[in-house]
Amino acid sequence: MSKHDCLFCKILNGDIPADIVYESPTAVAFRDINPQAPTHVLIIPRKHISTINDIEVADHAIVGSLYDAARDIAKKEGFSGEGYRAVMNCNKAAGQTVFHIHLHLLGGRQFTWPPG
């Protein structure tokens, strides 16, 4: 899928609405439409990167910046001390359905192990 057909690129472009909760020069976060925790947001890079397999060395700082978003959102939503889980799925076995990398930030409840 090219970035022109990408659902998340369309959200970034404002072509599809989303409940955006965070924006930085490199990342945007919005609420998952099928939340699995009291807070469940998807943190995405502004750059279209399809899967973890496609992350290049030049993207490392961008990928790291997704965790800035996680920390800031966790603090704002009041669970940074209590804790939270950050998950990135790659391809079908993990359930990736949108091929623009996204860090799932889940917080506001206890999490079990294994992680799915």
Add this chain to the structure above:
Amino acid sequence: MSKHDCLFCKILNGDIPADIVYESPTAVAFRDINPQAPTHVLIIPRKHISTINDIEVADHAIVGSLYDAARDIAKKEGFSGEGYRAVMNCNKAAGQTVFHIHLHLLGGRQFTWPPG
């Protein structure tokens, strides 16, 4: 916990053994002693960073490099196409027990949703 008491820093220093599967200038990965999938490795930065809440802007490229390890290990273990899940827990609600950030890479099976 300071880095001097940190289990993962002791593994990095060679003071405690681990089944190391990957090494780069910024990251090391070793097999989880309580695996939750056919492949379950912990990818850690060489730099001691306690939790996601402690990641600084200067650490972004290091954190991004953990995904290089994930991709390379997934390729080597034969499930990069099929897919895999990468999870980072922060603090108690998510089950973080070692306070040196670690990316759980799980592969070799199907994963369910929610992720714990």
